[in-house]
Structures are given as structure tokens and as C-alpha cells.
Amino acid sequence: MKKVGILSGLSLVLLIVSCASSGGAKLDVPDWFLNPPKDPNYIFGAATATSRDLQIVIDKAKQDARLDIAENLRSNIQGLIKKFDEEVGRTEDSELLQQFTQVSKNVVDQTLIGSRVNKSKAEKEGEMYRIYLLMELPIGEARAELLKQINNNHHLYTRFRASQSFKELEEEVRKLREYEKEQQKAFEESE
Amino acid sequence: MFFLLLFLSYSIDDTTVYPRWFLQMPISSKRVYIVGYAPLYKYLSSSIKEARKVTKRKFAIYRRDSIVGERAFAPTPIGKIYLGETIMEFFDTNAIKDIKVSIIDTAVVQDMVLILSTLGRDRKIPSPLITDTSWVDEMPDFSGWFVAKGEAPIYEYEHHSWLAAERNARVSLATFLEYHEKALKKLNNKSLSGVSLGSVNVVVSRVQVLARYINRKNGYCSVLVGMRK
Numbered sequence: 001m002k003k004v005g006i007l008s009g010l011s012l013v014l015l016i017v018s019c020a021s022s023g024g025a026k027l028d029v030p031d032w033f034l035n036p037p038k039d040p041n042y043i044f045g046a047a048t049a050t051s052r053d054l055q056i057v058i059d060k061a062k063q064d065a066r067l068d069i070a071e072n073l074r075s076n077i078q079g080l081i082k083k084f085d086e087e088v089g090r091t092e093d094s095e096l097l098q099q100f101t102q103v104s105k106n107v108v109d110q111t112l113i114g115s116r117v118n119k120s121k122a123e124k125e126g127e128m129y130r131i132y133l134l135m136e137l138p139i140g141e142a143r144a145e146l147l148k149q150i151n152n153n154h155h156l157y158t159r160f161r162a163s164q165s166f167k168e169l170e171e172e173v174r175k176l177r178e179y180e181k182e183q184q185k186a187f188e189e190s191e
Numbered sequence: 192m193f194f195l196l197l198f199l200s201y202s203i204d205d206t207t208v209y210p211r212w213f214l215q216m217p218i219s220s221k222r223v224y225i226v227g228y229a230p231l232y233k234y235l236s237s238s239i240k241e242a243r244k245v246t247k248r249k250f251a252i253y254r255r256d257s258i259v260g261e262r263a264f265a266p267t268p269i270g271k272i273y274l275g276e277t278i279m280e281f282f283d284t285n286a287i288k289d290i291k292v293s294i295i296d297t298a299v300v301q302d303m304v305l306i307l308s309t310l311g312r313d314r315k316i317p318s319p320l321i322t323d324t325s326w327v328d329e330m331p332d333f334s335g336w337f338v339a340k341g342e343a344p345i346y347e348y349e350h351h352s353w354l355a356a357e358r359n360a361r362v363s364l365a366t367f368l369e370y371h372e373k374a375l376k377k378l379n380n381k382s383l384s385g386v387s388l389g390s391v392n393v394v395v396s397r398v399q400v401l402a403r404y405i406n407r408k409n410g411y412c413s414v415l416v417g418m419r420k
Contacts, residue, residue, distance in 0.1 A: 037396065049271065050270075051272075051273070053344070054342060054343065054344040054410075054411050055342070055343065055344070055355075055359065056273045058342055059262060059273065059276070060264065060273055061273050062366075063262065063264050063271070064271060064385060065388055066370060066372050067372060067387055070372040099324060103223075104377070104378045104379070105375070105376070105377050105378075106374070106375070106376040106377075106378075106385075107272055107374070107375055108372060108373060108374040108375075108376075108387075109372075109373050110371070110372050110373075111370070111371045111372070112369070112370045112371075112372060113368065113369050113370075114367060114368075115365070115366070115367060115370055116330060116339060116367040117330060117340070117363075118329070118330055118331070119328060119329050120328065121328065122342070122406075122409060122411060123409055124205070124408075124409045124410060130409075130410075168375060168386075169373060169374075169375040169385075169386050169388065172375050173373055173375075
């Protein structure tokens, strides 16, 4: 009888605990994702992604995080604000409509050496995988040592290049490089 | 009884069925140890023959592996879209026929056969470098090693998962060494468009598996690889 009482008590406690924890879907977001660490020797990039395919979700998050880091290192953002003034209606009830259209274009062209996943957390949300990922890039450190491993002899596969988007990307990267060269030249001449 | 079963279901590790040398690879400065996988066929000898082939192939990859290709994504207002990738591994397949491996241990795990092999005749199994699974969540730092990890979903045939995770880990290591990022993002009030392209072109050598981990609950396996600095 005493055992039954203890079991009933335990069951009640478990029931209360389970009821208390089932109040709505709780997002288990890691703290390092919300508050990426700060370190003078590293740049961090945090990203999350979802997909039905585990490999795609990892690749997407890695790409996002690396892009974040690359943008932090150096990016070329060209902003353009267009302002449209439109007057609608007659004089007494005219309404001035101002429409702002902001257009920005961001080009990144960066080689990352030593970028790697520092922390990650993968979980399943129904049929989907979700991953939280923290990418780190050492600043300066170990860069020269890693360069030894590089082999630039292979240059393969150009299927992606056929699309208009990639042609545009290449064009923008070319423009950016030219701009940088001009800036460098102007700087050298001014010295 | 219910609580006992509940406790047992949580205390049984996902990786219990695998031999220790599979999960925590033996590491030696003198020789390399490689695990070959194959499905469990009707005749065990056929499985071992295939696992031996896989092992030789891995030794060739260990010697020198070129990882080349691109991976493309497009940003959209609803998130990033994966466009595809062309990342491939190139290694010297001519070297395979000259590789002589000696099998140190074998294991049958579920529907696959594992063989632990090395070059030479020393049959002693040295200690592993990794003795826990903390690397799954947080990348460790080992002096003298560059490390990277790769994941793969658990497929119908589990040895495919391990092969894929190993390949992904090698690609991760290559992208760690050098990764070129190019992106164009155009944003205005109404639309977001552009493309981002990551490319890798790296030659690695002496990359070996340091540890493996399987998470059946979330349906994936992880492999940690290392390359001596």
C-alpha cells in the first residue's frame, strides 16, 4: 500500500512537471547564437537554417555565416535613394505622396582562410532539420601557414556561370576590383 | 518497472553497438589506421573483400586529395535557396593497386561490416586522440592538428552515411584551409535578389578520421577528421 502511495506521488509530480513544461512551443536557441562571443583575435558569424536535407541545411548555414564574416571584413555597399514626389487630386484636397525607394547593392569578394565552425547545434523540427551555427575566422593567426596547402592548378566546371545572375556577379566583382585598383593608384599618387 | 524502462531508454547510448576503435580512432605518429565499410552480404568474405577495397581507396585519399568546386545559393525574401554544388574530390586511383593493407580487427554492426586496417604488420591498437563526444557541439583545439567535422543523415544503408560524413568532413577541412566567397545582393523596397558563390580549390594530404558519432534521435552521424600541421 505504501509503495502504491509512493508511485502515485511520483506520477503526480511527473504529471505536474510535464504539464508545466508543455505550455506552448519553446524555442531552444543557444545563447552563443543570440549573443555571439567577442574576441580580438577572431571574427564570428552566426547563422541558422532549415531544410529537409541535413547536408543542405549545414551548407546553407555555413554559407550564411561565412558571408556574414566576409561582409564584416570588407564589403562594397552602394546605396541609392530615389525619391518620388507625386501630387494627386485637385488643389484644395491635393495630397502629396512621397515615396522613397531605397536600392542597395552589396558586392562581396573575399578569400577566407581558417574559417571554421566553432559551435553548432542540430535538431529535428518535424520533418525539417534546423541548425544553429557559429563560424569563426582567425584574424592574421595561422594564415601564412595555411597558405602552404593551397593549390591553384585546378580550375573546373563552369555550369553555374551560364546564368545571368552569375554573369552579373562576375561583372560587379570585376568593377569592384577595378575600383580598388583606382583607389590604390590614387592613394599612391597622392603620397 | 515503468521508471526503470524509462531510465534505461535514456541511459543506453546510441553508439553502444559500435566497437571503440570505430568511434574513437587509434592514432599513432608512426602509422595511420583506417576503417573500411561494406554492407553485410550473404557471404561474409564478400563483405570483407569490399570493405578492403574501400579501405585501399581511403588510403589513396589519405595520401593526397584535391577538393575542388563551387557551391551556390540565392537570397530570396523567404530565405536562402540552395542552387547546387560542384565540389568534387580527386585522388590518384592508380595508387590503389599498390596499397597493401593488413586487417587488425573486424566487426559486424547491424547490416554492415567494418574492418580496421593499417599499412604494415604491427597489429597493436594505439590509444585514441579523442575520448569523449564534446567535439560534436564544440570544435576542439588540438595542438599539432587542423580539425574539421562533417555530417550526414542516417541512410537506409548506414555505411553510406559514414562514407558521406567522412567526405563532408574532408570538404569542411578544405574550406577551412581556404574558401573564396563572392556575393551580389540587391535589395530595394520590394525585392531581394542576387547570388552567392563559395568556391574551394585545395589539396590536402594525410587527413585521417579522429572520431565518429551517431545521433539516432535526430537522425544524423558526424565524423571528425584531422590533418597534422
